[in-house]
Amino acid sequence: MTVTEKEFTALMRENRGIIFKVIRLYVNHPEDEQDLFQEIHLQAWRSYTRFNGLSKFSTWLYRVSLNTVLTFKRRPVLVKPDENLEHYGGTHDPHGRTEESEALYLAIRELSEIDRMIITLHLDGYDNEEIADISGLTKNNVAVKLHRIKEALTKKLKVN
Amino acid sequence: MDLNEAWKKLEAERLEKPAAWKAVDHPEKCRSRHPVIRLKKSQETTLVFSVIFLLVFVVLFFLFDPWLVKLFIGIIIGAYVFFTWYNYITYRNLKRQWQKAFEGSLKTALQNIHSIVYKSIRFQEKAALFIYPFSVAAGYMMGLAQHDNFESDIRDSRILLVLLIAAVTMTPVCYYLAKWMYKISYDKYLKQLQSLIDEIDKPE
Numbered sequence: 273m274t275v276t277e278k279e280f281t282a283l284m285r286e287n288r289g290i291i292f293k294v295i296r297l298y299v300n301h302p303e304d305e306q307d308l309f310q311e312i313h314l315q316a317w318r319s320y321t322r323f324n325g326l327s328k329f330s331t332w333l334y335r336v337s338l339n340t341v342l343t344f345k346r347r348p349v350l351v352k353p354d355e356n357l358e359h360y361g362g363t364h365d366p367h368g369r370t371e372e373s374e375a376l377y378l379a380i381r382e383l384s385e386i387d388r389m390i391i392t393l394h395l396d397g398y399d400n401e402e403i404a405d406i407s408g409l410t411k412n413n414v415a416v417k418l419h420r421i422k423e424a425l426t427k428k429l430k431v432n
Numbered sequence: 433m434d435l436n437e438a439w440k441k442l443e444a445e446r447l448e449k450p451a452a453w454k455a456v457d458h459p460e461k462c463r464s465r466h467p468v469i470r471l472k473k474s475q476e477t478t479l480v481f482s483v484i485f486l487l488v489f490v491v492l493f494f495l496f497d498p499w500l501v502k503l504f505i506g507i508i509i510g511a512y513v514f515f516t517w518y519n520y521i522t523y524r525n526l527k528r529q530w531q532k533a534f535e536g537s538l539k540t541a542l543q544n545i546h547s548i549v550y551k552s553i554r555f556q557e558k559a560a561l562f563i564y565p566f567s568v569a570a571g572y573m574m575g576l577a578q579h580d581n582f583e584s585d586i587r588d589s590r591i592l593l594v595l596l597i598a599a600v601t602m603t604p605v606c607y608y609l610a611k612w613m614y615k616i617s618y619d620k621y622l623k624q625l626q627s628l629i630d631e632i633d634k635p636e
Contacts, residue, residue, distance in 0.1 A: 289447075292447060293443065293447040296447045297447065319531060322531055335538075338538070339533050339538045339541075342538065342628060343468055343542065343624070343625065343628060370441050370445065372437070372438040372441055372442075373438060373441035373442040373444075373445045374445075375438070376435070376438040376439065376441075376442050377442050380442075384631060385628070385631065386631050395435065395436065395439040396439075405537065406537070406538065407537065407538055407539065408537030408538050408539025408540050408541075409539065422435065425435060426435070429435075429438070
């Protein structure tokens with residue numbers, strides 16, 4: 273294993289939570305999860321030589337993960353939008369998940385892929401400028417979209 | 433419910449390691465199923481075929497003696513040199529844009545990739561329309577050159593009429609065949625990219 277490979281593997285291990293997060297928010301099928309994990313790894317590895325260190329590795333990996341997941345051919349979503357939230361009753365979750373987290377998860381999964389990307393980055397602490405930089409939207413557009421997404425999420429979560 | 437609080441809970445409870453997760457020890461050995469990588473692969477295949485056909489025509493050029501056959505094969509070789517170069521430029525640009533997708537904005541990178549591939553396909557489809565009649569003529573002449581009386585054959589008006597009919601009928605056939613092949617190799621991935629670009633571009 274070369275120094276670059278060792279360094280890359282260590283960084284990926286340290287930051288793989290980002291990949292899991294993106295996969296969990298975008299993918300519905302166990303095979304897709306593994307495929308996508310590999311795909312993100314592969315794309316990150318191929319682009320790593322061009323990682324210039326101007327941004328944090330985690331920000332760069334977020335970009336690679338989101339860009340890969342958005343353009344990756346996935347199986348169609350098995351859960352129809354609204355179906356889950358409407359039927360969501362807040363009963364005891366065998367996995368120990370709280371109502372809030374489950375409701376937010378389902379609400380985020382109902383958003384469009386781009387909106388999902390925006391809110392995920394926002395909730396993870398990225399500012400509008402960074403989100404605009406990653407997504408290619410203008411800063412104003414991000415702000416407008418974010419406002420609407422938050423409104424929609426709050427409304428959905430209140431309903432439940 | 434506070435969104436940030438719910439997000440923290442969500443991260444801890446739901447956005448964990450997927451059940452089917454397996455560590456990737458050697459990413460360089462993984463095979464990609466990514467649409468842009470597929471587009472890149474299709475472009476590589478096109479490039480390889482361009483080179484193979486170019487070499488075949490170069491060999492044919494030296495195999496046939498009549499100057500008229502050499503002329504038509506020469507035109508085809510010229511066209512293949514151009515298309516090989518054009519496909520190489522397209523491939524290089526596609527590769528560059530894909531690398532940029534991880535450094536700059538996703539929207540711009542996707543738009544550029546889509547535009548590069550789309551323009552390349554459309555241009556080659558149209559440009560090839562001028563080459564097909566010469567390809568048909570070259571093939572026809574090669575067939576005639578197998579006979580001893582080539583010189584007299586090409587002066588025969590009936591043979592020239594058949595050549596004309598072959599060129600007129602085969603040109604659209606080749607055009608639609610190429611269009612179909614492009615559709616199989618590229619269309620699905622281009623549509624996928626376009627739908628994503630549209631979603632990013634969606635007005636408020």
